[in-house]
Amino acid sequence: MCIGDVGSHNAEVIFKKFKFSPGLRFSVLLYNSQLNNIVSKQYVKYRVVSDFFEIIIQPSKKKAIFSYSLEPIKKKSLQDFRNIFELLLLFAESQQSVIFEVKREGLPSFESKILISGEVIDFSWGYQTCEFAIAICNELKVDFTKIMVTLDELINCQNSIEKMYKVLKEDISLIKVEFLINLDESSDEVGKKKTFTFFARTIIGSDIIGVCIGLSGTIEHINNNKYHLITEKRITGPAVQTNIDNGFNNETISDMLESFENSLRSTGSTTVRLL
Numbered sequence: 001m002c003i004g005d006v007g008s009h010n011a012e013v014i015f016k017k018f019k020f021s022p023g024l025r026f027s028v029l030l031y032n033s034q035l036n037n038i039v040s041k042q043y044v045k046y047r048v049v050s051d052f053f054e055i056i057i058q059p060s061k062k063k064a065i066f067s068y069s070l071e072p073i074k075k076k077s078l079q080d081f082r083n084i085f086e087l088l089l090l091f092a093e094s095q096q097s098v099i100f101e102v103k104r105e106g107l108p109s110f111e112s113k114i115l116i117s118g119e120v121i122d123f124s125w126g127y128q129t130c131e132f133a134i135a136i137c138n139e140l141k142v143d144f145t146k147i148m149v150t151l152d153e154l155i156n157c158q159n160s161i162e163k164m165y166k167v168l169k170e171d172i173s174l175i176k177v178e179f180l181i182n183l184d185e186s187s188d189e190v191g192k193k194k195t196f197t198f199f200a201r202t203i204i205g206s207d208i209i210g211v212c213i214g215l216s217g218t219i220e221h222i223n224n225n226k227y228h229l230i231t232e233k234r235i236t237g238p239a240v241q242t243n244i245d246n247g248f249n250n251e252t253i254s255d256m257l258e259s260f261e262n263s264l265r266s267t268g269s270t271t272v273r274l275l
Contacts, residue, residue: 007032011104013048013055015087017094024087026050030104048102051076052084055114064100064114075148078204082130085123092120129158132165133204139168140211140239149205157203164202167213168236177215177229178222189219189227195264196229198274199253206244212237212260216269235264
């Protein structure tokens with residue numbers, strides 16, 4: 001491998017499980033030391049650096065060593081975190097060795113197998129959390145490429161993000177709403193169609209994303225004065241996004257739900273707000 005001039009150069013690294021897989025692509029800096037012009041070819045090394053990992057390449061041995069570092073409070077894009085978690089999963093699934101290729105414009109590419117130094121930590125939770133967060137953004141038409149997060153924020157909000165994902169994407173047949181009805185009113189409620197409304201929200205990085213949700217279905221008796229809604233339809237209302245420092249006050253949420261419920265009632269729905 002020859003990268004040309006001494007110093008740092010913009011390049012691209014592609015990791016893949018099999019030779020003809022599409023692969024995961026990362027923009028990197030490729031470093032060529034002055035020592036490479038002096039030492040024997042067998043000692044020539046190159047260094048590849050990204051925000052998440054470093055690779056030391058020894059071309060004469062067709063060998064490369066990969067190491068990574070995820071800083072808890074360093075802000076990066078949601079997509080960047082998703083990609084590095086997917087890469088670490090690739091190493092784990094491939095028993096630590098994957099194919100990688102370094103490309104720099106105008107020069108031949110270098111391809112080899114690469115080993116990860118040390119134990120591969122299980123970051124499947126991180127990959128899944130990022131996938132949930134991106135799906136939430138896509139569903140609510142929020143630009144996920146502009147959302148910045150830290151590792152600590154993903155850890156702290158993973159349960160909230162998963163719950164929000166289920167609210168938006170869960171099979172509606174699995175969604176049950178249970179409630180109590182006074183006995184003197186119960187006989188009139190069984191079999192009725194109602195739409196239960198509520199405001200769902202989650203924190204992703206420094207952003208709070210919220211949305212009005214309606215669950216429409218038929219009321220069914222469970223026992224005594226306990227009932228539940230057999231959900232037949234999910235209605236997604238207006239979504240909002242704000243910085244965590246601003247948040248949503250109760251008045252804003254109430255106004256949003258009132259507007260949402262008015263639109264549902266205009267179509268003949270009977271609405272019940274969940275607190």
